[in-house]
Structures are given as C-alpha cells and as structure tokens.
Amino acid sequence: MAALLAGSACAQESATNIPPPAIDQAVAPGKLQTAVVAGGCFWGVQGVYQHLKGVKNVLSGYSGGDRSTADYESVSDGDSDHAESVQIVFDPAQVTYGQILQVFFAVAHDPTQLNRQGPDTGLQYRSAIFYADAEQKKIAESYIAQLDKAGVFSRPIVTRVDPLKAFYAAEGYHQDYLLNHPGNPYIVVNDLPKVRNFQRVLPKLYNSRAVTVARSN
Numbered sequence: 001m002a003a004l005l006a007g008s009a010c011a012q013e014s015a016t017n018i019p020p021p022a023i024d025q026a027v028a029p030g031k032l033q034t035a036v037v038a039g040g041c042f043w044g045v046q047g048v049y050q051h052l053k054g055v056k057n058v059l060s061g062y063s064g065g066d067r068s069t070a071d072y073e074s075v076s077d078g079d080s081d082h083a084e085s086v087q088i089v090f091d092p093a094q095v096t097y098g099q100i101l102q103v104f105f106a107v108a109h110d111p112t113q114l115n116r117q118g119p120d121t122g123l124q125y126r127s128a129i130f131y132a133d134a135e136q137k138k139i140a141e142s143y144i145a146q147l148d149k150a151g152v153f154s155r156p157i158v159t160r161v162d163p164l165k166a167f168y169a170a171e172g173y174h175q176d177y178l179l180n181h182p183g184n185p186y187i188v189v190n191d192l193p194k195v196r197n198f199q200r201v202l203p204k205l206y207n208s209r210a211v212t213v214a215r216s217n
Contacts, residue, residue, distance in 0.1 A: 015106060015107045015197035015198075015200065015201040016105070016106050016107075016152065016153065016201075017106070017201060018102060018105055018106050018147060018152050019146075019147075019150070019152075020098060020099065020102055021098035021101060021102065021139060021142070021143040021146065022142065022143075022146050023098070023138065023139055023142040023143070023146075024096050024097065024098030024099070024139055025092060025096045025097050025098060025135070025139070026096075027092065027093060027094070027095075027096055028092060028093060029092075029093045030092045030093065032056060032089055032090065032091060032092075033089070033090055033092050033097070033132075034087060034088065034089050034090075034132060035087075035088045035090065035097060035100050035132075035136070036063055036085055036086070036087050036088070036129075036130040036132070036164050036167050037085065037086060037088070037100075037101075037104050037108070037128065037129050037130070038063065038064075038083035038084060038085040038086070038126060038127065038128040038129075038130070039104060039108050039109030039110075039111070039117065039127050039128075040084070040109050040116075040117025040118070040120055040125045040127075041084055041117070041120060041125065041190075042060035042061070042084040042085060042086050042170065042174065043060070043174070043177040043178050043186075043187065043191055044108070044109075044178065044187075044190060044191030044194050045060075045084075045086045045108050045109065046058050046059070046060045046086045046175075046176075046177070046178065047177075047178030047179065047187075047191055047192075047194065047195055047210075048103065048107060048108045048194050048195060048198055049086060049088050049100075049103065049108070050176075050178075050179065050210040050211050050212065051195060051198060051199070051206055051207050051208070051210050051211075052088075052090075052095060052099075052100065052103055052198075052205055052206070052207060053094055053095055053205055053206070053207045054090050054091045054092075054093075054094025054095030055088055055089065055090050055091075055095065055207075055211050056089045056090060056091060056211065057087075057088075057089040057211060057213065058086055058087070058088050058089070058211060058213070059086065059087045059167075059169050059170070059175065059213060060084070060085075060086055060169070060170040060174045060175055060177070061084075061085055061086070061087055061167050061168050061169045061170045062075055062080075062082040062083070062084065062085060062167070062168045062170060063082060063083055063085040063128075063130050063164065063165070063166065063167050063168070064081050064082045064083045064085075064128070064130070064162065064165070065080045065081035065082035066080075066081070067166065067168060069081070069082060070082060070168035071171070072170060072171055072174070075124050076124065078122035078123055078124055079123075080124070081123070082124060082168075083123070083124055083125070083126050083128050084124055084125065084170075085128070085130065085167065087167045087169075088100060095205070097135075097136055097139055098139050098143065099205060101129065101139065101140060101143055102202070102205075103198065103202060103205060104129070105143075105147065105152075105157075105159075106197075106198075106201055106202060107194050107197045107198045107201060107202070108194060109127060110127075111127045111153070111157045111158065111159045112153050112154070112155040112156065112157060112158060113127065113158070114126075114127075114158045118190070126160060127157075127158060127159040127160065128159060128160040128161075128162055129159060129160070129161050129162070130162055130163070130164035130165075130167070131161060131162070131163060131164060132164050137161060137163075140161045141161055144157050144159060144161070175213040175214070176212050176213050176214055178191050178192070178195070179210055179212060
C-alpha cells in the first residue's frame with residue numbers, strides 16, 4: 001500500500017478460536033459460488049483466503065461504492081464509500097459459505113474494530129460482509145448473533161452485512177501481493193502472522209498450496 005508501514009499498515013492480528021456457524025449451507029456438488037468480504041487492507045485478507053481449501057480464485061478489489069471511484073487513489077481518500085475487499089470464488093462441494101465466514105472472523109481481521117484495522121482508519125478499512133443473496137445474508141447475520149451471544153470476543157462485533165452491489169477488481173500490482181512480496185517488512189509484520197494463525201487454528205480448512213490470481217487466469 002502507499003506508505004508501507006504508516007497510513008495503510010494493517011495491525012498484526014491474533015487468532016481467535018471460534019465455533020463454526022450453527023446455520024450454514026450443506027456441503028454439496030454445485031456450480032462455483034462467490035463470497036465478498038472486507039476486513040482492512042486487502043493484501044492480508046487475500047493472502048489468507050488463498051490458502052482456504054475449496055477456493056478457486058481470490059481477487060483484491062473494491063465494494064460498496066460506484067464504478068467511477070473504484071481505483072486505489074480514490075478509495076484511499078476515504079470518501080468513495082468503497083471498502084478494500086476480496087472476492088472469493090469457491091466450490092460448495094469442498095467448503096461452505098459459513099466456513100468462509102469462520103475464517104473471516106477467526107484469523108482474517110478483528111471484527112470488533114469500527115471503521116479501522118489496527119492503525120488503518122477510515123470507512124475503506126471497515127469490517128463488512130457483502131451478501132449476494134438471501135441465504136448468504138441469513139448465514140452472516142445469524143453467525144454474528146451467535147458469536148456475540150457466546151461472548152467469543154471481548155467487544156461486540158461491528159461487522160456490517162450489506163447487499164453486494166458490485167465488486168471491482170483492484171489494480172494488478174495489488175493481486176497476489178503477499179505471495180509476491182513475502183520479505184516486505186509490511187507483509188512480514190502484519191500479514192504473514194494471519195496465514196500462520198490460519199494454519200494453526202483451522203488446520204482442516206487450510207491448504208498449504210496457495211491459489212494465485214496469476215495461475216487462475
């Protein structure tokens with residue numbers, strides 16, 4: 001991101017052991033599905049989901065605003081209504097929408113931070129789930145209620161559940177960023193711990209071979 005260790009830096013996240021969703025899809029053969037979530041800067045979130053079993057592609061991008069402001073410079077200004085987001089294409093025979101959300105809440109970000117992640121502040125860094133249909137909305141809302149009721153986090157979840165209007169892919173240099181720059185100090189401090197936490201906390205969902213945008217294309 002612009003200014004790697006300031007302004008756009010994501011805070012190092014700790015992992016949280018959370019139960020799976022009580023309401024979820026059944027694992028069953030079917031056409032590929034899509035999920036869109038936002039949880040701070042998209043480098044680390046994309047890097048986490050590239051290791052989720054059953055995932056076929058993960059794109060960094062923008063959701064929540066108009067096409068005219070779906071670019072990094074506009075989104076970084078904080079008034080585009082976009083959130084830095086990731087689009088996850090997955091096989092429902094291998095992974096469920098609820099499991100995608102379990103990873104989201106457990107290791108991808110801190111869902112109790114309002115319009116920020118660590119030192120990153122602004123609406124573009126908000127925690128959000130962009131649902132594509134009524135089933136996704138039901139699973140997301142019920143899961144948030146389940147986790148809040150169980151007191152899994154020390155503070156209430158502030159994740160927004162919004163309809164998906166559109167997803168716009170980010171510029172090419174943002175794609176596969178964690179995988180392409182593993183030695184970058186920003187990635188080392190802020191994002192690689194998320195991937196390690198994923199492997200440690202949810203090993204049954206973890207795929208050691210990352211799916212890349214370059215290979216998917």
